[in-house]
Amino acid sequence: MVKKSIKAAALPDSPGVYIFQDANGDIIYVGKAASLRKRVGSYFSGREAENPRLAQLRERIAEVDFIVTSGEVEALILEANLIKRHHPDYNIEFRDDKSYPYMVICTEDTYPRVMFARGKRRKGVVYYGPFAHAGAVRETIDTLRKVFPFRACRGREPGKSTGSPCLDYHIKICSGPCIGAVSPEEYADIIAGVREFMEGRHDVILAELEQRMRGEAGRQEYELAARTRDRIIALGRLLERQQAHTIKEGDQDVFAVYAGDLDACVTVFYIRGGKILGKQDLFTTLPQGRSNEEVMAAFLPQFYSQATYFPREVILSHDPGDDERDLLEHLLRAKAGRKVRVIVPQRGKKRSLVGKVGENARLSLEVHLAKQASDLGWISRATNGVYEALGLKNLPYRIECYDISNLGSEDAVGSMVVYEAGVPARKDYRRFRIRGVQGQNDAAMMEEVLERRLEKLTRTASRANEETGGVKGARLDSFHKKPDLILIDGGQAQLAAALKALQRRDFWDIDVAALAKRMEEVYLPGAKGTVSLPRDSEALHLLQRIRDEAHRYALDYHRQQRSLRTRRSALDDIPGVGPKRKKSLLGHYGSISRLAEAPLEELEALGFLDRRTARNVYRRFHGMDGESHDE
Numbered sequence: 166m167v168k169k170s171i172k173a174a175a176l177p178d179s180p181g182v183y184i185f186q187d188a189n190g191d192i193i194y195v196g197k198a199a200s201l202r203k204r205v206g207s208y209f210s211g212r213e214a215e216n217p218r219l220a221q222l223r224e225r226i227a228e229v230d231f232i233v234t235s236g237e238v239e240a241l242i243l244e245a246n247l248i249k250r251h252h253p254d255y256n257i258e259f260r261d262d263k264s265y266p267y268m269v270i271c272t273e274d275t276y277p278r279v280m281f282a283r284g285k286r287r288k289g290v291v292y293y294g295p296f297a298h299a300g301a302v303r304e305t306i307d308t309l310r311k312v313f314p315f316r317a318c319r320g321r322e323p324g325k326s327t328g329s330p331c332l333d334y335h336i337k338i339c340s341g342p343c344i345g346a347v348s349p350e351e352y353a354d355i356i357a358g359v360r361e362f363m364e365g366r367h368d369v370i371l372a373e374l375e376q377r378m379r380g381e382a383g384r385q386e387y388e389l390a391a392r393t394r395d396r397i398i399a400l401g402r403l404l405e406r407q408q409a410h411t412i413k414e415g416d417q418d419v420f421a422v423y424a425g426d427l428d429a430c431v432t433v434f435y436i437r438g439g440k441i442l443g444k445q446d447l448f449t450t451l452p453q454g455r456s457n458e459e460v461m462a463a464f465l466p467q468f469y470s471q472a473t474y475f476p477r478e479v480i481l482s483h484d485p486g487d488d489e490r491d492l493l494e495h496l497l498r499a500k501a502g503r504k505v506r507v508i509v510p511q512r513g514k515k516r517s518l519v520g521k522v523g524e525n526a527r528l529s530l531e532v533h534l535a536k537q538a539s540d541l542g543w544i545s546r547a548t549n550g551v552y553e554a555l556g557l558k559n560l561p562y563r564i565e566c567y568d569i570s571n572l573g574s575e576d577a578v579g580s581m582v583v584y585e586a587g588v589p590a591r592k593d594y595r596r597f598r599i600r601g602v603q604g605q606n607d608a609a610m611m612e613e614v615l616e617r618r619l620e621k622l623t624r625t626a627s628r629a630n631e632e633t634g635g636v637k638g639a640r641l642d643s644f645h646k647k648p649d650l651i652l653i654d655g656g657q658a659q660l661a662a663a664l665k666a667l668q669r670r671d672f673w674d675i676d677v678a679a680l681a682k683r684m685e686e687v688y689l690p691g692a693k694g695t696v697s698l699p700r701d702s703e704a705l706h707l708l709q710r711i712r713d714e715a716h717r718y719a720l721d722y723h724r725q726q727r728s729l730r731t732r733r734s735a736l737d738d739i740p741g742v743g744p745k746r747k748k749s750l751l752g753h754y755g756s757i758s759r760l761a762e763a764p765l766e767e768l769e770a771l772g773f774l775d776r777r778t779a780r781n782v783y784r785r786f787h788g789m790d791g792e793s794h795d796e
Contacts, residue, residue, distance in 0.1 A: 174535075175531065176201040176202040176205055176206075176229070176231060176528075177201055177202060177231070177528045177531075177532075178203070179200070179201060179528070180197075180198065180200070180201070180233070180235075180239075181201050181234045181243075182196065182197050182234065182240050182243050182244050183195070183196050183198060183201055183204065183205050183229060183230070183231045184229070184232075185228075185253075185255075186226070186227060186228040186229075186230065187226070188225075188227040192247075192253050193253050193254045193255055194222060194255040195244055195248050195251065196244065197237065197240040197243070199237050201231050201233070208222070208223060230446075231532075233521075233524055233525050233528055243441055247443070266281060266302045267282050267283070267293060268280070268282075268302050268305055269290050269291065270290070270291045270293075270360065271289065271290055272289055272290065272291055272356075274321055275322075275349055276322075276349065276352050277315070277352075277353075277356050278315075278318070279306060279309070279310075279315050281302045281303055291360065308400070310333075310338045311338060311396055312358075312362075312370075312374070312396040312399060313358045313359045314337065314340040315339070315355055315356060315359065316333075316340070316342055316343070317338075317339065323342040323343040324342075324344070330343055330346075331343075334346070337392070358370060364501070364502055368502075368503075369502070371397060371401075374393055374396055374397050375397060377393050378394055378397065381393060416476045416477050417436040417478045417479070418433055418435060418476050418480070419433065419434040419436060419479075419480045420432070420461065420479070420480070420482060420522070421481075421482035421522035421523035421525070421526045422460050422461050422464075422483055422523075423457075423526035423527040423529075423530050424457055425530060425713070426709055426713070427450060427685075427701075427705065428448060428449070428450055428530060428534065428706075429448070429460050429530070430446055430448050430526045430529050430530035430533065431448075431449075431526065432444060432445070432446050432522050432525050432526035433445050433522070436476075446525075446526070447464070449464075450700070450701050458483045458484055458485055458486065459485075460483075461481055461484075461485045462485035462486065462489040465479075465481075465485065465489075465493050466492075469493070469496060469500065472500070475497055475500055475505055476505065477504075478505070478506045478508065479493070479497070479508070480508055480509075480510060480515055480518065480519060481508070481519070482522065482523050483509070484509040490507050490509075493507050494506070494507050537706075544586060544587030544707075546703045547703035547704055547706065548562070548586075548587055548707070550703050550704030551650070551708060554696060554698055555676075555687060556689075557649075557650060558674065559675075559676055561649045562586060562649050563584070563585050563646060563647075563649050563650075564583070564584045564585075564648065564649065564651075564652055565582070565583050565618075565648040565650070565651050565652070566581070566582050566583075566584075566651075566652040566711045566712055566715040567579060567611060567614055567615065567618075567651070567654065568654035568655075568715040568716045568719040569607045569610045569611055569614070569655075569719065570719035570720050570723035571599075571605050571607060571723075576723055576726040577602070577605075577610055577723075578597060578599060578719055578722045578723050579599060579610060579611070579613075579719060580595070580597070580715050580718040580719035581594065581595040581597070582594050582715045582718050583648075584711050584714075589714060593646075594718060595618070596722045597613075597614045597617060597618075600613070601613055607655065607658070607659060608662040609662065611659045611663060612665055615662070616666045616670075619666055619667065619669075619670040620670065622645070622670075622672075623670055647672075647675065649675070649676065650675070650676045651663060651675055651676070651677045652677075652678055652679070652680060652708065652711060652712060653679040654679075654680060654682070654715055654716055655679050655680075655681065656681040656686075656688055657679070657688050659679050660677065660678070660679035660688045660689075663677055663679070664690055677690060680709070681695075682712070684697070685697070685705060685709065687708070736751075739778075739785050740777075741774075741775070741781055742778060742781070742782065746773060746778070749771075749773045753771065760786070761786040763783075764783075765779065768783055
């Protein structure tokens with residue numbers, strides 16, 4: 166059974182649809198949520214434990230998938246579409262006339278039927294669709310019968326109880342298999358024509374009919390030629406309707422790539438009839454130096470070599486290049502028997518759609534990596550791999566990683582993230598404001614952060630020993646815990662700074678290493694050169710994941726501090742502007758830059774500013790400080 170609590174915690178805090186699958190990969194429940202993380206987590210909380218239906222559902226869950234949407238309304242629509250398509254066991258499904266209609270061919274019959282159908286798919290039946298409405302299916306079947314005279318009988322065997330042919334045979338829209346007027350082989354050719362047309366080989370069918378019409382006219386069989394002409398016209402009208410339906414409703418595969426440093430996810434949305442009918446995530450380990458465009462170029466031919474259906478439009482997040490797009494279009498044309506457009510939209514609704522798929526790819530990769538990190542076997546191999554590859558003194562159970570974010574001369578900060586047993590211990594994360602270093606000196610800042618952290622460890626470890634009576638394994642606060650490995654985001658200079666802090670505090674038993682982002686090289690104390698771990702190694706994946714988390718945590722804090730400073734400095738010391746008016750100004754304009762652009766007349770019209778204060782605010786952003794005076 167899947168570790169559901171870990172999977173729920175890894176889900177995004179975003180609106181969308183969550184999908185529960187069993188061990189066979191079958192979808193057993195689909196639900197919508199304003200927050201995927203909170204809603205999925207609620208299934209495994211204590212207050213739901215008494216519900217026997219939920220208990221049974223929990224036992225069957227083996228995988229949790231999701232699709233992020235732009236809001237709850239879109240999630241509601243998507244939930245309904247997925248329920249109608251997959252018929253999950255644990256969903257309450259309302260069956261109405263709006264379930265998807267298909268045209269089907271019962272290929273296992275001796276004389277195959279071509280019919281209208283809804284509901285679950287069956288073996289031995291070929292499906293075409295879904296169509297926008299039931300009338301479109303019936304109209305398509307009626308038109309095709311004028312060209313390909315297949316039977317309309319409902320039973321598995323053709324014919325009526327009387328043994329005589331029906332009216333369809335007499336008006337030439339049935340070939341008469343019930344009276345032996347057509348052999349199984351000849352009838353199979355008729356059905357093959359239907360399938361060729363529905364699978365997009367329109368040009369071949371129309372060319373054959375035109376050749377037949379010219380031959381009949383040449384033999385002066387004008388009645389037959391007129392009938393063939395009518396069939397060509399009927400197919401032409403059907404093609405026009407199909408093209409109009411495709412343009413209006415949408416029939417697309419939409420691909421987006423999201424790549425980390427070592428892994429990538431390609432997500433595809435299947436859109437049929439303008440509706441999202443499904444999502445698929447595919448993951449790969451990235452060779453060094455591969456771009457998103459190269460990932461897309463390598464992925465698409467593999468994907469479509471196994472496909473059985475080809476939409477009229479393939480939409481991509483990244484351009485694989487003109488040559489690759491041309492090759493892909495030729496491949497799809499050969500397989501589909503018609504033109505398939507491959508586009509990389511730059512603006513508009515399609516670009517927005519690609520953005521949505523890209524966001525799902527990003528979140529899916531995060532969940533994939535979190536699932537991987539919760540795998541005890543993977544964690545054990547990765548941790549032991551780090552221990553052996555770096556020649557550490559300690560098995561790195563607790564790893565603390567440090568990073569500096571210093572994008573300018575002000576607001577420099579440091580971060581400390583903690584992983585225990587390969588899993589983030591977020592309650593132990595810490596942030597540091599740099600106090601004693603001026604300018605952009607990352608190495609000195611790293612030394613300050615480590616000095617402050619180790620000084621705290623020295624002071625609190627002694628106190629913890631007194632409070633716990635020296636009992637081994639007693640519960641300690643996060644700063645009481647000594648790391649097995651200190652990982653530094655940086656190179657040789659940052660490693661040297663960290664070593665100074667460790668030696669000053671006499672922590673010789675803590676391992677330390679630095680991971681440089683550019684080439685993913687590991688610097689070790691006293692080692693000549695660097696250690697390069699294989700790009701597909703679990704050890705490197707673990708170190709890289711921890712380092713990236715420290716970088717993210719530091720960058721978020723830096724942005725927060727910079728935003729606070731900007732707001733403080735811009736509105737501080739303006740006569741008449743106190744905390745309440747400062748809040749009102751920022752709430753009204755949304756940002757300092759928009760406030761700075763406001764004309765004086767607009768500021769004077771604000772109900773929460775008097776005339777003098779409005780002029781003071783205006784002068785602050787136009788190079789004039791000091792209190793104004795009424796003229």
